[in-house]
Amino acid sequence: MMIAFAFGSGVLLVGNLFRLRRPYKEKLMPYESGNPPVGEPRYRFSIKFYIIAMLFVIFDVEAVFLYPWAVVYDKIGLYALVEMMLFIAILAVGYIYAWKKEAFKWD
Numbered sequence: 001m002m003i004a005f006a007f008g009s010g011v012l013l014v015g016n017l018f019r020l021r022r023p024y025k026e027k028l029m030p031y032e033s034g035n036p037p038v039g040e041p042r043y044r045f046s047i048k049f050y051i052i053a054m055l056f057v058i059f060d061v062e063a064v065f066l067y068p069w070a071v072v073y074d075k076i077g078l079y080a081l082v083e084m085m086l087f088i089a090i091l092a093v094g095y096i097y098a099w100k101k102e103a104f105k106w107d
Contacts, residue, residue: 051103055095062091 030037069076069084098104 048103048106051098052106055098055103058091058094062088 030041065087066084069080073080
C-alpha cells in the first residue's frame with residue numbers, strides 16, 4: 001500500500017514539475033463540446049433526464065449479462081435458459097411500467 005501511495009504521489013509530483021504551463025484565455029475557458037458556453041452553468045435539468053439515464057444503465061447492464069451467457073449457453077443448459085428468460089421478463093415488466101408512466105416522452 002505504501003509503494004502504491006509513493007508511486008502515485010511521485011508520478012503526480014514529476015508531472016507537476018515537468019509539464020508545460022502556457023495558460024491563455026481560450027485555454028482557461030470552460031469547454032462545452034467545442035462550442036462557446038451559452039447560458040447559466042447551474043441550469044436545472046428535468047427529472048426525466050435522470051430517469052432516461054437510469055433506464056439506459058439498466059438495459060446496458062442487461063446486455064452485459066447477456067453476452068457471457070450466450071457464449072457459454074451450450075454448456076449451462078436448460079436451467080440457465082429459464083433463469084435468463086426470468087431475468088428478461090423482469091426487465092420487460094419494468095420497461096412496460098416505464099412506458100405506461102410515460103417516462104420515455106420528452107417534453
